[in-house]
Amino acid sequence: MGRKATVLGSSGLIGNALLNYLLADDYYSEVHVLVRRSLEIFHPKLRQHIIDFQNQESYREAISGSETVFCAIGTTMKKVEGNHDEYRKVDHDIPVMAASVAAEEGVFNFILVSSVGANASHNNNFYLKLKGIVEESVSRKNIPQVQIFRPSLLLGDRKEKRFGERMAQVLAPVYSIFMLGSARDFKPVEATAVAKAMLAAAKQQTRGIFIHTYNSILKLAGK
Incomplete structure (x- = not known):
């Protein structure tokens, strides 16, 4: 059995790259995606589940029998019109509900995309505090292996255009050369590298909680 x-x-920048890698790689014989609407992707390994993301039970069919759950979901303040409660429903509730079902269904590893600087004690930054809370919640679930990825600015072509992020990407090669030591964690990284690193991490069988920042992401990605 595969x-x-x-x-x-x-459908996101990392998630889309990850899906392409998963479909091309022989490690998994089935790849299930949880979506709000159908993806225009067709592949013999791919199974799509259109669900209500606010209903935890609707996650179960896709997650049941999985060795690995990859969670690269997220939204932006622009999409939720600055509403913190709506933001939490996506960036907090969905990963935590997925991890809860994964634990109940005996999933071996949960691979989570978080953010550099995530810290549940960070009271001055809503985004970083929320990411830290999610990390802690997922890590407390009864899942043998949890891999947390903390990338900084993501490089790549988004379907959604973000002017500020695009300008940062253009300037990234200039300011990145000055980011040394611990500042390396904040260097921009290709979304494809993060996705490749997630797949590599998922193939490891060591139990525990692992956190990956810039250097370990590149190492896992073979960069």
Whole structure:
């Protein structure tokens, strides 16, 4: 019997790259995605589940029997019009509900995309505090292996255009050369590298909680 993986956030920058890698790689024989609307992707390994993301039970069919759950889901303040409660429903509730179901269904590893600087004690930054809370919640679930990825600015072509992020990407090669030591964690990284690193991490069988920042992301990605 082959391995099964489940992906949340497959339409995003990292998630889309990850999905392509998963479909091209032989490690998983089935790849299930949880989506709000059907993806225009067709592949014999791919199974799409259109669900209500606010209903935890609707996650179960896709996650049941999975060896790995990849969670790269997230939104922006622009999409939720600055509403913190709506933001939490996506960036907090969905990963935590997915991890809860994964634990109940005996999933071996949960691979989570977080953010550099995530810290549940960070009271001056809503985004970083929320990411830290999610990390802690997921890590407390009864899942043998949890891999947390903390990238900084993501490089790549988004479907959604973000002017500020695009300008940062243009300037990234200039300011990155000055980011040394611990500042390296804040260097921009290709979304494809993060996705490749997530797949490599998922193939490891060591139990525990692992946190990956810039250097370890590149190492896992073979950069």
